[in-house]
Amino acid sequence: MHGIKRKEWTKELLRKKREEERQKILDYQQLTNDVLNSKRERITDKNAFLKTTKLLDINPEFNAVWNYRREIIKTLSLQLDENFWDSELNFTMEKLKVRPKVYWIWNHRLWCLQSYPNSPLKIWLKELAIVSKLLEMDSRNFHGWHYRRFIVKTVESLSGRSLNSDEFEYTTKKINQNISNFSAWFQRTTIIESMLSKDQISDMDSFINNEFEYIKNAIFTDAEDQSVWTYLIWFIKESAMKNIMEPELYSNMVKALIENIVLINDDELSFSGKDNGWCLKTLIVLESIQKEYLKEDIQSKSQEYLDKLITIDPLRKNRYLHQLKNL
């Protein structure tokens, strides 16, 4: 159980609850028994289908019943038209609205789309719009983002057209709505890698520069949020862009980031009297790039940063001690 407040059950409350539930339990047991028996007897008629609807309305997490429902639908599939599949998609949507984190329901929905007569492009495009709606309700829903990637891949394969630039814009939109949406930042990393590998960026210099400005803007907007810092480290250390840039340009970019981050940290220091942990952690990464990758001769402050981190972020003290040893 996640996120449900604990309730004080007095004897009286418990008695009332149990009295209210007694009949519900009996009905539920009978329905479950009925459905599981017809499942065992492999009955796959309309009536059995309706019973699964009734049971899933009460308990949308009952995976064996979703499985059985698919078996029934498969047997009846020749008699089923698009109206049926549309209503089945509606049924799963009702359930997802109540239980957006149940794997079985997402799976069933995906199966419906794949089994839809001829599985045309238009239903997948419609689904893309639907998943955008779902991600408006909860912009970090892990299942929603996973599902979106799957839908996008299918649309791409059916249409023969890459959706990278649309999806790139989508992540910009989601990040602009909420800069702490790491799901969107993460998605952006995979889309950029894919754009690079497919040679989809026509003006590389301006693309890299725009991304650099976007990051700079973000760290000035919210220097407390780890999403942006994680993305920054990906951009400068892990992404394929690093290998594309001229060494001099790359070195200047690292320097510029360091200057800006020092500025942000100094501001915070004078404002609150405390260093910003993420600034220090990122500076350490940038210095290691200068030393180990660019082989630049710099006055490293990493030791000082780690000493400060031990004080301002004691939760992770042992990690910083370990890093100090390995400097």
Place this chain on the structure above:
Amino acid sequence: MGQKELLKEKHINYVGSLDSKKADLEYWLSEHLRLNGVYWGLTALHLLDSIDTFNKEEVIEFVLSCWDENTGGFAAYPRHDGHLLTTLSGLQILATFDALDRLGSEKEDRLVNFVLCNQKPDGSFQGDSFGEVDTRFVYTALSCLSILNKLTKEVVDPAVEYIARCYNFDGGFGLNPEAESHAAQAFTCIGALAIVGKLDTLTNDQKENIAVWLSERQLPEGGLNGRPSKLPDVCYSWWVLSTLAILGKADWIDFSKLTDFILNCQDPKNGGISDRPDNEVDVFHTVFGIGGLSIMGYPGLKEIDPVYCMPYTVTKKFQRSYAD
């Protein structure tokens, strides 16, 4: 804060009473999690050194009654469908009671076959024939085979390659390649590598990067979250801390603050542990809270094996390597 204690007796009573809640609708609505629930409860009791709270013979009979003749795996409950998740729970329970032989060789062969049949050409595993692929199932599959001493190079090598593809730049793992990092997936991926003795396929930089990402999961209130900017939750005391422990870096988070957070999630009246303070308790958070405390060396608890989420006394018999 700091003075709370683990309410051992209350938790034992709570877990012991789970099967007597048949007058509550929730009991019936959670039937699809029953076999997992028995494993969670049994492991919690084992860590609390109170395994006799459950009737051994009844529990073994229940596990065997969950056998699904159609798939050749265990289901969550009689007449439900076999799935890798519940198949592992069934084996874990039998192993805990040292009763794996009760399965019989015919069923054991079918079960191994069920696990192997769910491996895909890219090394990943689906949970059942309905095709959901997730790094959770790589872990469950390899854990099942390890418990039954059936790990082979043919299964392990592609699985390890698949896990490598799920590693992300930030030091986490996704449920599939290109999926966002999630702490539960860090456990399933690192745990799976540990089971098959393949942690050395990760570079030292990667291991450090993973430990850094995991250590960032601790929040100022002491609890751990599963992804950046999410709320803390007791179950991550297991997923995050066990993974750090496997990597030999458990102390990269603050034990005393996490201990306080877990203890504050206890129901002081009826026992059990919840996801966050003052929330409704359940057996899932109870075992993972106690498991986290065990890793941190909380006094009076049995020592838990972070790889299998079972006491070492049970897992020492499991297969950890295989002939090349």
